[in-house]
Amino acid sequence: MTRRTVRFRVTGHVQGVGFRAFVRTLALGLGAVGWVANCSDGSVQGRATLSGSSLDSFREGLLSGPPGASVETVDLWDDDGLLPEIGEGGFRIERDCL
Numbered sequence: 001m002t003r004r005t006v007r008f009r010v011t012g013h014v015q016g017v018g019f020r021a022f023v024r025t026l027a028l029g030l031g032a033v034g035w036v037a038n039c040s041d042g043s044v045q046g047r048a049t050l051s052g053s054s055l056d057s058f059r060e061g062l063l064s065g066p067p068g069a070s071v072e073t074v075d076l077w078d079d080d081g082l083l084p085e086i087g088e089g090g091f092r093i094e095r096d097c098l
Contacts, residue, residue: 010074014069031051
């Protein structure tokens, strides 16, 4: 199974509505490892390593968001495969962007 590591950024009304917990639940359900954080610009950002076949489901999940969220944009990028795969360790909720 091919795994890909992507960075993601979600904008809109995505802070203070349980978005990070939503992303963690979504990611774990797809077998992803990584992290998610609130950023000072009002976005939610993170990194995830997941199977290539789960990437579309991850993006669609981010677009839907939890109740109370209003997603404007979802950006995913992998820097042309240059991001190293995240190893074991689950999916963390970070307080602030790393």
